[in-house]
Amino acid sequence: MTRKNAFYAQSGGVTAVINASACGMLQTARQHSQEIGKVYAGRNGIIGALTEDLIDASIETESAIAALKHTPGAAFGSCRYKLTSIREHRQQYDRLIEVFQAHDISFFFYNGGGDSQDTAHKVSEMAAELAYPMACVGIPKTMDNDLPITDCSPGFGSVAKYLAASVREVAFDVASMSRTSTKVFVLEVMGRHAGWTTAACALAAEKEGDAPHLLLLPEVLFDEARFLARVKEAVARHGHCVIAVSEGLKGPDGKFLSAQGSDAFGHALLGGVGPRIAALINDKLGTKCRWAVPDYMQRAARHAASKTDVEQAYAVGRAAVEFAVAGKSGVMPAIRRLSDAPYRWDIIEAPLSEVANQEKLMPPDFISADGFGITEAARRYLAPLIVGESFPPFRNGLPDYVKLRNESVPRKLAKDFAI
């Protein structure tokens, strides 16, 4: 078999463990030196391919690659950039083929969420249509946990663990202050349409009365009167009330409570629903309420990552390479759950055509009857995903993360490509 080069890129909102997938992919590629020559990473996702801005990942040391496993963010840069269809924008695809040919690339690995798997899918379709020999494999990643087929998405377990730990910690604080000061606390959680991250906050509670006392899930339309009554009741019973609210909470009209324009993909950009709910409580109940919006902190918190999540992120990176060298294309490694307790899982193949652009919402039977919590079924699903600690090394009191050299591959094409 002739050795061919590989392209790897990271795309979409990053997570605490997307670099663990990069680590799995790169270490496994090095083990397959019979089939894979160099690994070129796209600087900032697919944009790196379009603009021929490639990073030579082959020159990074073994120890730098190993350190990716404990480093948050996207080591090669990410992007929010979606390919249009071949019909609409043929030029983009011609350019990709041109760049791949110029650099002898026949393996394509794209690490991201639903939009990114759509990109991987389109590249695989394009390669087939143009009869360009390329193994296209997606690598799942999203803190939102909204990818279909895979039982969970790498990135989710760590944000789930961070949020549940934060809810538990904040609850100790609020309970301490509630006699004369703050009685209610609102934590705003990321997650556009699916309530997985908000639901994960409920793992902080082990028995009746434990925080969080109320969840505001994006799957349940906000009912102000019912909500305020429940807050009042919780304060009366427990002395305090901790609430986790999804940034994607929708009002009775089905519109986001807090829309702030839109991103490059036309998704509504959210933020600010936490302070809004807190203001409502202050105003309508006259109860002192504080709020937190950890925003990117939650998805970057590698210091509090889930060991299970790190292992799964690594495993999908590894499996992607194994799929590709086995001649598979148009697929994504997915996590299959074999049992809840003890938690066991393995890796299966998911067709990119069935992954792209799909959003997996929480199943209705994961949401409690009153809409303000989760069921035992949800708890059984969520619980194993946050298990295990995977602390990064610390130096001078802080997590010691790696920055790669990220040296550019010399360009081979004369013309630029505007994106």
Next chain:
Amino acid sequence: MTRKNAFYAQSGGVTAVINASACGMLQTARQHSQEIGKVYAGRNGIIGALTEDLIDASIETESAIAALKHTPGAAFGSCRYKLTSIREHRQQYDRLIEVFQAHDISFFFYNGGGDSQDTAHKVSEMAAELAYPMACVGIPKTMDNDLPITDCSPGFGSVAKYLAASVREVAFDVASMSRTSTKVFVLEVMGRHAGWTTAACALAAEKEGDAPHLLLLPEVLFDEARFLARVKEAVARHGHCVIAVSEGLKGPDGKFLSAQGSDAFGHALLGGVGPRIAALINDKLGTKCRWAVPDYMQRAARHAASKTDVEQAYAVGRAAVEFAVAGKSGVMPAIRRLSDAPYRWDIIEAPLSEVANQEKLMPPDFISADGFGITEAARRYLAPLIVGESFPPFRNGLPDYVKLRNESVPRKLAKDFAI
């Protein structure tokens, strides 16, 4: 020597390590069973004494007391409640003496910040004035690091470590996204007047270009034009810009940029300056900016505590008991720095009269000439305070914190006391 009972209470905004001080106090009191009988904790600070709502800490198990060392919040409840002067409100002091006498209390330990040390000071003055035999010892605590005399305040090192780690992590995220999405990130930090916590964020940076790129300290009046020019410059040079802003940032008029009413002490309640600065950047520079407000999360984050801080919090709890049994009163154990590197410290006595109601701002030579950063002197001061990890035990993926039994001591007085 006759055995006398002790009163211990926690006051003011809580921290990740105030219970480590409780642990030091309680374990040391148990070692001094010749002098100290039972330890009664005030439920919710001094309010517990005024309302005769005492908790029998003596019945807690050794292991529960030991677990306080890794549990955030105030195990006995805190309060924001300030005693007025004896002249103004004699009745309060008569009531305190009445409760202390009824429960044979001759040791008074009050664990808190500047306002709480004022309470401890007033109680010690009152005891002297009424010739009631009582050793009154303060125990320092404040995430704000604004207590005088003590080189640092227990609670600060842990919030400093959490914030610096979060800044570092968020910077990896923003750097990843900056090509097509978020280029600027604003982190709002607690701390009313003193910039210690905001300054601590700078520990995330090890070399030129590292985040945070700009600090907005409460000691430096906000100059919008200069600030925006620096943000623009940072984005141009580094591709992204991470900013830490104090909730107590003041405008050119000397007024808080974001005032939201006032607390029980008449302090302005802050919050929301982060989103305000982010909106400014979005609007004036047209650069995509996101923001985070971790609020209580930062001071409750025991999972990310500084080992140095935990040890100091424990040490001041222990020293308070040793001072008291040695017959000292009207004092507070303070941390004295013996050297920066290697970091060495010991415990000295600070008179409560000199601690009460004082706020230690950052010295001018800790703030860089441009006002947007810290100096090497500040870095030398701050660096050792975040060193060392002190992870709590984890169970089912989450920190395993203790809740005490908190059983009430039977009341001995007939009448209630309205507060």
